[in-house]
Amino acid sequence: MDMKAPEKKLGIKEKYRLLTRDLAWQPTYRSEKEIYPYLDYEGIKIHDWDKWEDPFRLTMDAYWKYQGEKERKFYAIIDAHAQNNGHLNITDGRYLSALKIFLQAISPGEYAAHKGFARVGREFAGAGTQVACQMQALDEMRHAQTQIHALSNYNKYYSGFHAFAETRDRIWYTSVARSFFDDSMASGPFEFLIAIGFSFEYVLTNLLFVPFMSGAAYNGDMATVTFGFSAQSDEARHMTLGLECIKFMLEQDPDNLPIVQKWIDKWFWRGFRVLGLVSTMMDYMLPKRVMSWREAWEIYGVENGGALFKDLAFYGIRPPKGWEDAGKAIDHMSHQFMLGFYQWRFGTAFHSWIPSDQDMDWLSQKYPTTFDKYYRPRWDYIKRAEAEGKPFKNFGLAKLCQCCQLPCVFTEPDDASVLCHRQTTHKGEIYHFCSDGCQEIFEDEPEKYVQAWLPMPQLFQDPVNGDLAAWMDWAHLTDGLDNGEYQGSSDQRNFDRWRGLATSNT
């Protein structure tokens, strides 16, 4: 080979093609069916993987360089946060409940997403798609770890964090998020991508992350703000991937449309139910509030989501089926959730409390049509009971929805005075649901959802056998420490005392 004149410079797009999809080849010793066994069974038809548009052209050297810089900053900040007792800068110890729920329910989901993206990063037949998914698999590992590391210092001082690895698998409310991620991973590769890449990352992430990180900033939690900001540029890539994958499926074959639509309907509703946890945090758990759940929904749900579905109408996609029911639930869900958490506070690894008069005034201002009418009277009743020395506790067990796993505490979309309850019989067994959305998801794939592990029935089985104390031991919930009312908790005592030491001369 002679030394040639220098080649003309390759364009970025061509160079990226050479550095990714040109690495793959058409196998001849083994069939594509053997190498990619799971591509057919969901019914999605892909004719040309090369039509996949790489949403971000990131080579590994650039990835290491950029991510390395972000990592350096992140750990510098959380090290300083730990050294300087940054936990004493939060507005109030009540704020910690939001962090506890996050570590117990959401961080394990990051790990599940890591694992799921590794699987689809191998199972898809297009190199461009695979590389994008593999990088997301790597990013999701980052998110799981940065969250654990950021919250690790809180664990040293406060209750409720110490057993997150056990509560993830055993406590009742974490199974809402766990079943969501398990469901996505139990699905085929294309559905997984719609579930996590599109519904969760694209449609719902803003509703999770923006209020959460703003809430952290408002409440003086530098550690959480930092992992949020540090993850943001990763999320931007993930959202682009989610949108690209949905367009790719829709452009490949018209037969894909009804399948994709069904998944959008399903995963919107699944995600919306999980986000109920966020609504409670925003309306009740932030001592200094950013905005109400209703306001967040207006911006990130109605405006952003509305614009997105307007764009997707070009492909024949309509807004998710549960969209209207979701809209009707917005003014109720955080109150219904918090009342649930409060009455079952013996069984939560975080604290809850009766909102103060000031809090209730804020809620009635933010929810003028519902709070005073439906929820203030209940809090007033609970408050009276408390004052009379007969604190309101519900030691009965909630009926859980077979699909989303939340207690059936929601009301009918059009009548907030009637509890919403649906049921269906499958092979002689009765299954219960919190909503039409959840019932439809079950009825589409009953063989999947009959398998669901339900934490409440577990209470009556070995090794717990209906004994509440035994259940707490089994769930790694330390009675009197992790659970119950915030007022009088060790978190409250310690936070107030330490903060007093830090901010006054006592």
Next chain:
Amino acid sequence: MQIDLRTVTIEPQRVAFDHLIRRFGNKPASRYQEGTYDIQAAENLHYRPTWAPDQELYDKGITRIVMRDWYDLKDPRQFFYNTYTLTRARQQDAVEANYKFIEGKGLAGMIAPDLREKALSVLVPLRHVAWGANQNHTFVCGYGYGAAFTQPSIYQALDNLGIAQYLSRIGLMLGGLDTLTQGKEAWIGDPAWQDLRRYVEDCLVTRDPFELFIAQNVALDGLLYPLVYGDMVDGAWASEGGSTIALATQFMSDWFDETRKWVDAVVKTAAAESAANKDVLTGWIASWGERAARALLPVARLGLGDQAEAVMDERRADLAARLAKTGIKL
């Protein structure tokens, strides 16, 4: 840790998360430990995969290796995302500096044409081998059990994407666009590469994650990296005036030296777990190793000519000696 604040002490209530205290005692945990141990859901998995209803979502049973505790397979490098990324970020700085040096000084043009052609005929098709490795490690990460074992596999997967990209850039730098095209044609059709391509495609249909780990990391890469980056690049080619190639492939030799420590630790721990494990591992290493050696021989001939047979024998002996230290006797 105790922090004194205005002469008054704020006392930590505990030193670490419960699951880490159970494993390592009542002492502060490292970030590797926090980011690795028990972070995979272990109980009460909700649904079986619709894509393989005979499996669990996280299934210990899809490999023949049996571990009482999969978290025993720890990474001696203690890589978690941060330490992994920072290590590679530093290395890529060095690679960039090397490439700038090569291009700035016009070093590519100083390699004798015969040698350049020979080197590219070996290195460029290897970008496809690295892509195969990327696929296999991604599989091990996705389907292996427990983050101690699977976390390094996603790093290994993306390292191999990086290696494939570096090899492509070397092809472009020392040859040009045509070099990549020719390299791919050789990979697809040249008899010298067909046994190796068959090996890689057979790996792509192997769905026992631990077997795949062995086939890729031990049997194939355990021979390939010392052969290509040792005997060829640092040995024969350097003595023929091709030390520029060594400069361009520094990442690969450093990477192999680093990652083999992890690979050896995994093999050693799994083999020490039980006689049954040791038998399975020995069987896999023997059968995949035999095939890998056969597949690499024609590649060795491309790069080393007549010395190929002798060098391959040495590499196999070296690998056997390396494995003996992990408890595997071939």
